[in-house]
Amino acid sequence: MSALLLRLGSHKAWEGSLDELTSTASGLIGTLPWQGQTLRTPSRSVVVDYRSAGLIAPAIRKRYQWAHLVQLVVACVLVQSGHSRKSAAKRMQSLDPAELIGLLMEHNGPGSADTVEPGISTVDHARALRLAHEAVCLLAVGLVDHFQRARSGRLLVHDPALSPALRGAMLRLASLHVMFGMLVRSDGAHTLVAQCRHALRAREWGIPIFDSPDCRFHGIRLLDGRTCLPTIECIDLARQSGSEIDLNEQQAFAQLNSACDQFGMRGSDVYSKLREFITRHPISSPTEIRRFLSASSMQLAAPFMASCYESVQPHHLVNGALLRCATCGAPMANSVIEGHACCAVRQCGAFDVPVPCGSARQVPVQDVLVAKSHILVYWCGPGQDEIALYDTATANPPGLVATLYPGRDKCDVSLDNETIGIDVKSHASPFLLADTLNRNVGGLELFPKKYIAINDQALSRFPGYLDILRRECNRTDIEFIAVSALRRKLRTRS
Incomplete structure (x- = not known):
């Protein structure tokens, strides 16, 4: 396995076409033994099929990158080890390259990815889905509440003073474990909060309904894995769920x-x-x-x-x-x-x-x-796209009239004396972003022409992101576009 990691690592700067993706992946796995067998090298038609099945993210500006190469190698390993394409796609969806490589280090037997799926058909699917959605929303409110308490020096203690939202989330998660015939795993506040650093998927949480196509929160994280701060998605969910917490103060x-x-x-x-x-x-x-x-x-x-x-x-x-x-x-x-x-x-x-x-x-x-x-989490990260759009718009010659964060953040970038407003979003889930926009678009409402520009990395991790967003959002006066596509559009106007 270390040999595969090294070989993947040596291609970190790789970029190429669909045919080059196929040939490079074939060269990587052609002689790789896996559980006593030699893997078959993928053909071009197999790669196209994997892309259609959601195993490989869409190309970025018609080019494939290292993340796509990792996705293809991992997909070949999983499918040829006995996993169905459907279950492999569910396991891989929204995973970054490091997490995908982590899949290769798991010595699972053939078909193990499918072991949780039969349970979905043995329970009341609608009830399980409702409990899952309620649990995630309550978790978001409870985590933000806990973060506020921690800022004032209060420790997380599982006692009667525990956040009612966290307590409600634990009850619903426990119900889901019982419904699927499993031992309850989220019965302590400390265990639950630590678990929230992981993406909402069956593999990490042991709850099959999280991998259902109907689960709107599949793959999102509520806590940042490195800083343990509430993620942007967590903050949005807390707001949508009626939290009274002043989140602006948290973000400075x-x-x-x-x-x-x-x-x-x-x-x-x-x-x-x-x-x-x-x-x-x-x-x-x-x-x-x-x-x-x-x-x-x-x-x-x-x-x-x-x-x-x-x-x-x-x-x-x-x-x-x-x-x-x-x-x-x-x-x-x-x-x-x-x-x-x-x-x-x-x-x-x-x-x-x-x-x-x-x-x-x-x-x-x-x-x-x-x-x-x-x-870093709330300003510098999302700000990379905001700065890139601003720099593209103002590049000479001749450059557009652009303003960063006009009117104290009515939007991220305004153009042409505030006739055009651009907000940049990097939500992991298009469903959650659509819910947020359906409730309120903030200062963007003040601009005659409105753009929502989606981070290219977020798009590459969730197949069909823009199509889902356009379908789920009820705003017809907003143009949804990738950041890279909007930058190209701005260059033609400059």
Whole structure:
């Protein structure tokens, strides 16, 4: 198995056509023994069939990348080991390359992926699905509530003061385990919260209904795997479920607005500049921040900027070194491939693409500051696409009139004197995003022409994302488009 990992790792920068994808995968697995047998190499028609079955994500700008290569290799292993294409697709859906490689390290026997499926037909499917949806929504509210309590120094204790939402989620999850004839696994608050770092799939949770085609929350995570902060999806679900928690304060929006209030009429411009700097500089220094504030006469915002950064911590380091992602500038993390590091920002084009530690960009840790975890998750990650669209729109010649975060975040990017508004989304689930947009589109409502631009990485992990979003969202005045497609469209207007 280590040989396969090394061979996959050596192709981390691979990119090619459908035919090149087929030939490269054939070269990788042609001589690979698996459970005593030699795998068959895929033909072009097999690859096309796998793509139609959802085993391989759609191409990005008609090109396939390393993530697609990993998907194809893992699909060949699973299908030829006895799994049905349907069950293999369910197991692989929304998994990133590291998680897919993790599948290869599981020594499951033939057909093991199908063992949970028969249970679905032996229970009341509608009731199970309703319980699952209720449990996930309550979990989201309970996790955000727990996060607020933790910020004030209150420990998570399974006692009568436990969040009612967490308690309700545990009851519903326990009911689901009983319905499917399994031992109850989510009977403790600490166990449940820790479990929420994993994607909502049957393999991780032991609940078959999570893999049902009707499950709207399949594959999403409620807690970020590295920071253990509530994810964007978790926050949206908490809002939709009637949570009264002020989530803006968690994400530092309240502090930012307070800082901008000090500048009077300049408030909106200061807001845009501060957000832009933070997004462009996940790793910075006190000197760089002071120089930026001084050049724009924004010294009054120094306390706010200080609250957004922290000194380098052990969890920022890979083998004792601070490594900067060459694509988004964020700190890199350990890869599943030994001796390699990868970007941990899910919206980044280099997310989970292994790079040898020796060839990564190393940053001296002395006098260096790193954006705090919640800033990285909620601002720097989603901001990669926002900055890319802004830079594309304003590129010379001749460039469009564009504004980042106009009117203190009415939308992410506005064009042509606010006649066009663009919001960027990176939700893992198109169903959840559609629910959010059906409730409220925020400041985007104020723009005559509206775009919702979807992160390309999110699209590549969920086949049919845009089609589902267009079908589920009841807004006909919004154009849904991939970030890369919108950037191409902007270049033709510039």
